[in-house]
Amino acid sequence: MTGLLIQLSTSLAAILAAFWLARHLQLGGDLRIRGEAEARALADNAICGFEAIDLAIDRAGIGALLRDAEGRVLLLRRHGAHFASRLLDSHAGIRLDRNFLTLATNDRHFGEVTLDLGPQAQVWAASLRHLSGHGDQA
Amino acid sequence: MKPMDPVPYAVPFFMALIVIEMYWARARRPEAYEPRDTLSSLAMGLGSTVAGALTGGAMVTLAFWLYQYRIATLGWAWWTWAACFVIDDFGYYWAHRGGHRIRWMWASHVNHHSSQHYNLSTALRQTWTGVVALNFMFRLPIVLLGFHPLMLFACGGVNLIYQFWIHTEAVKRLPAPFEWLFNTPSHHRVHHATNPRYLDRNYAGVFMLWDRMFGSFEPEVDEEQIHYGIVKQLGTFDLLWTSFHEWIGIARDVWAAPWGSKFGYVWRAPGWSHDGSRDTSDMIRARWQERQG
Numbered sequence: 001m002t003g004l005l006i007q008l009s010t011s012l013a014a015i016l017a018a019f020w021l022a023r024h025l026q027l028g029g030d031l032r033i034r035g036e037a038e039a040r041a042l043a044d045n046a047i048c049g050f051e052a053i054d055l056a057i058d059r060a061g062i063g064a065l066l067r068d069a070e071g072r073v074l075l076l077r078r079h080g081a082h083f084a085s086r087l088l089d090s091h092a093g094i095r096l097d098r099n100f101l102t103l104a105t106n107d108r109h110f111g112e113v114t115l116d117l118g119p120q121a122q123v124w125a126a127s128l129r130h131l132s133g134h135g136d137q138a
Numbered sequence: 139m140k141p142m143d144p145v146p147y148a149v150p151f152f153m154a155l156i157v158i159e160m161y162w163a164r165a166r167r168p169e170a171y172e173p174r175d176t177l178s179s180l181a182m183g184l185g186s187t188v189a190g191a192l193t194g195g196a197m198v199t200l201a202f203w204l205y206q207y208r209i210a211t212l213g214w215a216w217w218t219w220a221a222c223f224v225i226d227d228f229g230y231y232w233a234h235r236g237g238h239r240i241r242w243m244w245a246s247h248v249n250h251h252s253s254q255h256y257n258l259s260t261a262l263r264q265t266w267t268g269v270v271a272l273n274f275m276f277r278l279p280i281v282l283l284g285f286h287p288l289m290l291f292a293c294g295g296v297n298l299i300y301q302f303w304i305h306t307e308a309v310k311r312l313p314a315p316f317e318w319l320f321n322t323p324s325h326h327r328v329h330h331a332t333n334p335r336y337l338d339r340n341y342a343g344v345f346m347l348w349d350r351m352f353g354s355f356e357p358e359v360d361e362e363q364i365h366y367g368i369v370k371q372l373g374t375f376d377l378l379w380t381s382f383h384e385w386i387g388i389a390r391d392v393w394a395a396p397w398g399s400k401f402g403y404v405w406r407a408p409g410w411s412h413d414g415s416r417d418t419s420d421m422i423r424a425r426w427q428e429r430q431g
Contacts, residue, residue, distance in 0.1 A: 004191055007146065007187075008184065008187070008188065011149070011183075011184050011187065012184060014153050014180075015177065015180040015181060015183075015184060018153065018156060018157070018160075018176055018177075018180055018259070019173055019174075019176060019177040019180075021157065021160055022160060022171050022172070022173035022176045022177075023173045025160055025161070025163070025164045025168075025171075026164075026168065027160060027163055027164060027168050027169075027170070027171035027172065027173060027176075028168065028169060028171060028172035028173060028175075029168045029169040031169065045332070045365050046371070048334050048417075048422050048425055048426050048429075049425050049426070049429060077373070079254070079371065079373045079374075080172040080174055080175050080254070080255075080375070081169040081171075081172040081175075081254075081255070082172075082254040082255075082367075082371070084254075084371040084372070084373030085371070085373075086373070107373075109372070109373070109374040109376055109379045109383070110373040110374065111373070111374070
């Protein structure tokens, strides 16, 4: 038992040291969406065959909203050194504050994200009011 | 009798190699590591060690109980070790394949795939619920052939150690004969990819032979950028959610499903749904192939 506790304590110390080193070396970078082509590619990676016909990218590039021909709306947001996404299927949890659109999905672990969409924020906020489903996210 | 587990002796080398890879990442690809992802992966590894300590005794007891009913006694000769290692790797292949094709088993194995990164710390991102997922059913019966349980556990440990170093983007390709016979970083990158072409491919532990024999081999295509993780990326570093999200998903689906479909959410492929509203990896690949023309 004592041996196991020593092993676990040593492992925990090593884990924290590795975390510190990764931060110290500034690993992970500062990922941003650099344009429409990248946003479209990220959407296709998230959902195979998702072809955006309309999109809005956060001014700092930390997220984006994309809509396809079927009316599906995909939220992309930065997650560490990558992007993660969810399909929006409800207007609940969507708030507009001038140029800022805050979006929450029904996956609370995914969290909410506030995108600076500039003048497009109001247009997207209006269009998202049509979302009414309450089912599971893709 | 306590099995000889070689893994704890390898852990210092694991950590040293992770540090070396971090410096490689700083020089070549800083985005290959992310501190919170690394913390999450290593904490998963530590949790897995605790889970192993809690359940290991039961596994050893079960193995020795099964060993009573062996059809032969193969002893400790060098060739017995070699045969045990190969047969255990064959068992690993099927356990791993089951881990991707049966949702109950995927609920445990998904933990290992839930990082969007592919580096040496990802190798230590191990499940806490392997026993619940019944992974051992594919490997413990090997003792019925006459291999001693302690030999089987030692071979399993060596197999696990082998699979550590293949979790890296720092090694591109190895000499062709090695790539043909063994699992390598290239083959295992394919396994961790979410690209439709690569979904549910390359299940091998050590010997690539099994994938070549059973039609699950897919070579890495240099021109195609690999995206790692799972089809529905978690989007969180929450350790408990990472560990248990698929189990919770199964419980929710079984609760909500019509009576005739409940069991399907347990034993069918991940992504299966009774109303066809979700995608399995086969459906995603078919859609992708259709788009390729």
